[in-house]
Amino acid sequence: MITITARVARSSWMYGGIAYSLTLTHVGALQQMLCISATAMGLAACVPAIDPGxxxxxxxxxxxxxxxxxxxxxxxxxxxxxxxxxTLL
Structure with a gap:
């Protein structure tokens, strides 16, 4: 499991109210690339929908x-x- 964290205060001074939304947009792009990469390597991939509290x-x-x-x-x-x-090894 990979957990992605962010320091929102670092970006909020520059982007103001859209900092958290921008962070989530970037996280979604990262998760999509991880899914594509894992599938290409023959691995199972899953993005959990909800953080358990x-x-x-x-x-x-x-x-x-x-x-x-x-x-x-x-x-x-x-x-x-x-x-x-x-496949034969």
Missing amino acids: DAIDTALGLEWPSEVGVGEFVFGNRQPSPSDPV
């Missing part, structure tokens, strides 16, 4: 509001399906 922020010791968790990404081994071609 503040469990990850607490586990990482993030201090709200200076640093917040803004996204997660999970990847692992993919189970071969019967339709996958057999």
Whole structure:
């Protein structure tokens, strides 16, 4: 699992009220690229839709509001399906 955090105060002085929205836009682009890369490598990829409360922020010791968790990404081994071609090693 990869957890993405951000220091929103660093960007809010420049971008004002759209800093958090801009951060989430960049996180979405990063998650999409991670999904594409994992699929190309034959890995299973998943972007969890909901953070389970503040469990990850607490586990990482993030201090709200200076640093917040803004996204997660999970990847692992993919189970071969019967339709996958057999590869000989």
